[in-house]
Amino acid sequence: MNPQQPIKVLLIDNHPLVLDGLKALLETYSHVEVVGTAGLARAGLEVALRTQPDVVLMDINMPQVNGIDAIELFQQQLPGIRVLMLSMHDSREYISTSVLRGARGYILKDVSTEEIVAAIEAVARGETYFSSGVSDVLMERKPDENATPLTIREQEVLRLLAAGQSNRDIGQALGISAATVETHRKNLKKKLGIATTAGLTRYVIEHGLN
Numbered sequence: 001m002n003p004q005q006p007i008k009v010l011l012i013d014n015h016p017l018v019l020d021g022l023k024a025l026l027e028t029y030s031h032v033e034v035v036g037t038a039g040l041a042r043a044g045l046e047v048a049l050r051t052q053p054d055v056v057l058m059d060i061n062m063p064q065v066n067g068i069d070a071i072e073l074f075q076q077q078l079p080g081i082r083v084l085m086l087s088m089h090d091s092r093e094y095i096s097t098s099v100l101r102g103a104r105g106y107i108l109k110d111v112s113t114e115e116i117v118a119a120i121e122a123v124a125r126g127e128t129y130f131s132s133g134v135s136d137v138l139m140e141r142k143p144d145e146n147a148t149p150l151t152i153r154e155q156e157v158l159r160l161l162a163a164g165q166s167n168r169d170i171g172q173a174l175g176i177s178a179a180t181v182e183t184h185r186k187n188l189k190k191k192l193g194i195a196t197t198a199g200l201t202r203y204v205i206e207h208g209l210n
Contacts, residue, residue: 006033007124010053012044012070013037013086014062018109022057022086025113032120041070048078054124057116060087060094068094071101082123086116095130096198099205100164105129128205150191157184161197162204 009032013019019037026032035051038044041062048056056074060067067085074081084105085098095106104123107116111131122129150158153174160170167178167185174181194200 006031007055007120008033008035008051008053009120010035010044010048010051010056011037011058012039012041012056012062012067013059014039015059018059022116026117026120029117032117041065041067041073044070045073045077048074048081052078054082055120056081056083057086057120058083060085060089060098068098068101071098071103075102082126084119084123084129092198096196096201099201100162100197102163107131130205150188154184154188154191157181158188158200158204161185161188162201 009026011019011022011026011034013022016039019039023034023037026034035053036044036047038047039062041058042065044056044058058067058070062070065073067087071083074083082104083102084107085103086107086109087094088109090108098106105119105128107119107129108131115131119129119131156174157170160173165173167181170176170181171178188200189195192200192203194203
């Protein structure tokens with residue numbers, strides 16, 4: 001993204017009042033340009049293909065295709081697209097699944113406009129952003145600081161796991177068997193003291209491995 005150019009944002013939410021309100025608020029910031037809006041995920045994808053936004057700000061609860069499933073649709077059509085979820089839900093399941101599918105951030109609808117803009121800026125820079133309430137939900141047991149450092153191969157497997165890849169896909173990408181990937185997965189959880197894939201994802205985010 002050219003720092004001299006405004007951040008191009010696409011808004012997707014099936015509530016017209018929310019959509020119009022967000023658009024009006026964001027347009028008060030000179031460095032943010034709302035290039036389109038949509039009430040449904042597939043319609044939003046069509047707009048994205050046409051406008052090539054830097055950031056897609058998308059709700060989760062939408063008819064036909066929900067926001068979480070839509071993340072993959074966007075990534076298939078626009079590889080590297082940066083999706084930022086905006087939701088009223090702070091459940092671990094929604095948050096971790098969004099991250100695993102490829103969302104670059106997750107903020108709650110009750111945050112200030114300033115925080116929404118800060119999240120857009122961070123995601124546009126290629127960083128991740130989670131509002132404070134979301135970060136609290138993602139927190140799990142900290143890994144053992146005295147644990148053996150991860151090998152390069154373990155880091156590769158970890159990044160792909162966090163991206164939601166299956167054992168078979170990871171094996172094909174790295175030229176190893178799915179069984180070997182599963183062994184790496186178990187070793188990673190044991191070495192890092194993390195029991196869930198969501199926890200592994202948080203570790204990747206916190207340590208800048210993504």
